[in-house]
Amino acid sequence: MIRWFILGVATLVAAPFSWATKSRLDSLRQPTDGSYVFLDERNVFLNPAQVHLLNRQLSFEWGGSGTATKVDSDTSPKAEGGWFDGSASYPHAAYLGREEESVVTHRNLSGATPDDYLKPDNTFDLTLGLGRGRAVRYGLALSFSKNQDEVTGGLDRDETFTGFRGGALVGEQWEVFCHYHLVDDAKGSIGSEDQYQGQPSGLVGAIFKGKDYRAYASIKKKDSTKTPIATRVDLDFLETTALLGISQTQSLRAKALLFWSADLDYTASTTDYTATSKGEVEWLRLKLALGLEDQVNDWLSLRGAVTQNLLLNSYKSKLTGSPEGEASVEDTTWVTGGLSLHFDAIRLDGSFAAYSGTLNGGNIMSRVAMTYVH
Numbered sequence: 001m002i003r004w005f006i007l008g009v010a011t012l013v014a015a016p017f018s019w020a021t022k023s024r025l026d027s028l029r030q031p032t033d034g035s036y037v038f039l040d041e042r043n044v045f046l047n048p049a050q051v052h053l054l055n056r057q058l059s060f061e062w063g064g065s066g067t068a069t070k071v072d073s074d075t076s077p078k079a080e081g082g083w084f085d086g087s088a089s090y091p092h093a094a095y096l097g098r099e100e101e102s103v104v105t106h107r108n109l110s111g112a113t114p115d116d117y118l119k120p121d122n123t124f125d126l127t128l129g130l131g132r133g134r135a136v137r138y139g140l141a142l143s144f145s146k147n148q149d150e151v152t153g154g155l156d157r158d159e160t161f162t163g164f165r166g167g168a169l170v171g172e173q174w175e176v177f178c179h180y181h182l183v184d185d186a187k188g189s190i191g192s193e194d195q196y197q198g199q200p201s202g203l204v205g206a207i208f209k210g211k212d213y214r215a216y217a218s219i220k221k222k223d224s225t226k227t228p229i230a231t232r233v234d235l236d237f238l239e240t241t242a243l244l245g246i247s248q249t250q251s252l253r254a255k256a257l258l259f260w261s262a263d264l265d266y267t268a269s270t271t272d273y274t275a276t277s278k279g280e281v282e283w284l285r286l287k288l289a290l291g292l293e294d295q296v297n298d299w300l301s302l303r304g305a306v307t308q309n310l311l312l313n314s315y316k317s318k319l320t321g322s323p324e325g326e327a328s329v330e331d332t333t334w335v336t337g338g339l340s341l342h343f344d345a346i347r348l349d350g351s352f353a354a355y356s357g358t359l360n361g362g363n364i365m366s367r368v369a370m371t372y373v374h
Helices: 002-007 022-027 041-045 048-053 101-110
Strands: 057-065 078-085 092-096 124-130 136-149 157-170 174-187 195-198 201-209 213-227 235-253 256-273 277-297 300-319 325-328 334-343 346-351 367-373
Touching: 022 300, 022 334, 022 346, 022 367, 041 048, 041 136, 048 124, 048 136, 048 157, 048 174, 101 174, 101 195, 101 213, 101 235
Parallel strands: none
Antiparallel strands: 057 078, 057 367, 078 092, 092 124, 124 136, 136 157, 157 174, 174 195, 174 201, 195 213, 201 213, 213 235, 235 256, 256 277, 277 300, 300 325, 300 334, 334 346, 346 367
16 A cells, blocks of 8 residues: 555655654654754744745645644644745744643643643744844734633633744854743633632753754753642642754755754753642753754655663652652663655655554654645
């Protein structure tokens, strides 16, 4: 089945070598909202100044509403898509459906069950570039979501999210960027007056680009508080992540990319049940990655990557009234893969969900996206 599916497009004409999908980043074991390691159009969600480097194109991520708790996954992807134009006098991008992963995670943690609080939904994201053609180019972005539900369970539920991103391309070597969650509120869990409130949160990062290597660092904080009116017991969640990394890329030939990276990642998470107990979790990981991407002919590109924690791979947990525990994280070796099919100006990207080590027609393109460049 796979052979006939691939042979069916063998006569198509090559398209521009351009990328802008979650399946590509997922297949190369990169965060789906932007890579620190190599160029990708979705890097605009990491550093909005990247809008200056974008093609003029449309991008469509196939999917639905995600999992039952509104989480994006390979088997239950979220639908999103939009317009990019880096060639305009004021480079810009307008995007629909991209939701902040950390906000969804914290609202799931806050509810009595994960689907209690409304999550960001029908999100609108707008990016604008300034300083085109100058040595320092800037980017500004706004993400907005507002929803309500006065039907389900007889509760009065609503949510609002407003986030800002800013960034700059400084010459050809430096990138700096920051994210800030200005409004992150939800109401209505078990009772209509139960409240979730995001505290000041965000990310600050920088990338230095050498001839064929990159060095990068970032620190991210997400803080939120739940106030259930019925019990009057506040619940605080705080997560802080510090990242320090280095990577190298090599062009094996015109349309082939080989890269490796080493990321030192420290994450501390605290769950504070006011006046009752407190839980603390820490991760310290040194993650190595090796990836390859190659447009093997006019109509087909293949990609794959492997990652593993090495030397530093610890997990610590402590709960009030219990002894502290520490363990190594098991089974950190992870291999992913994917492909692109080129249809002139249209490209289909897909990732392989072959986690059992087998590949068949049901998992050859588990996360699919279409891009049109013009």
